[in-house]
Amino acid sequence: MKYIVLTIVWAAWCFLHSALISLTVTEYIRHRFKGAFCYYRVCYNGLSLATLIPVAIYTYSVQSEPLFRWEASFRVIQFVLLFISLFLFFSGARHYDALQFLGIRQLRQSNSCTLLTENCEVDSTGILGIIRHPWYTGGMIVVWGRDLDVSAIITNLIITAYFIIGTFLEERKLSIQFGEAYKAYQKRVSMFFPYKWLKSRISVRSRG
Numbered sequence: 001m002k003y004i005v006l007t008i009v010w011a012a013w014c015f016l017h018s019a020l021i022s023l024t025v026t027e028y029i030r031h032r033f034k035g036a037f038c039y040y041r042v043c044y045n046g047l048s049l050a051t052l053i054p055v056a057i058y059t060y061s062v063q064s065e066p067l068f069r070w071e072a073s074f075r076v077i078q079f080v081l082l083f084i085s086l087f088l089f090f091s092g093a094r095h096y097d098a099l100q101f102l103g104i105r106q107l108r109q110s111n112s113c114t115l116l117t118e119n120c121e122v123d124s125t126g127i128l129g130i131i132r133h134p135w136y137t138g139g140m141i142v143v144w145g146r147d148l149d150v151s152a153i154i155t156n157l158i159i160t161a162y163f164i165i166g167t168f169l170e171e172r173k174l175s176i177q178f179g180e181a182y183k184a185y186q187k188r189v190s191m192f193f194p195y196k197w198l199k200s201r202i203s204v205r206s207r208g
Contacts, residue, residue: 002062006154013055014162017048023173041103059155066147081145088138091127122181130197136163137192
């Protein structure tokens, strides 16, 4: 029963988190509360954090003996994965605007954009020229790079699905907002795993 409840609370949190940032909801609020929309990102972040805390507490309360531990030679793999995730987070942070992410820039400038870049334009430099969503990739690596019991596996599966589904929904919004510029970016750069970048590097070396 406790794992059913765990599944429900995580699924509910992910649904709420995605629904509140969906194009339908944000556009409704933008038009319904034009003067106050600049507060939306701050409120959204605050609500997401406030609702995540009880979910995290319940998840911790139903932990059990791990089915898999990162031990012995697996510990090296764990460190490599965590290093990759840190690299992705820091590399992404160089291109994302922290003030935009937190909602502070919207308060200062009374506007908002879908992208987290400072100039609200499609950025394909640095890590964003290798994969389109370094933070989501890093997040998925982090959740799986820990000891796994039943509750962790359930949580990880839901969070992974949330990242993937949320990414497709986010990219639909970006395609609407930026049109052909973003569609061309999608064709050049992979979503999570840099197979297009690796393919181009291999192709260049082969020609060389």
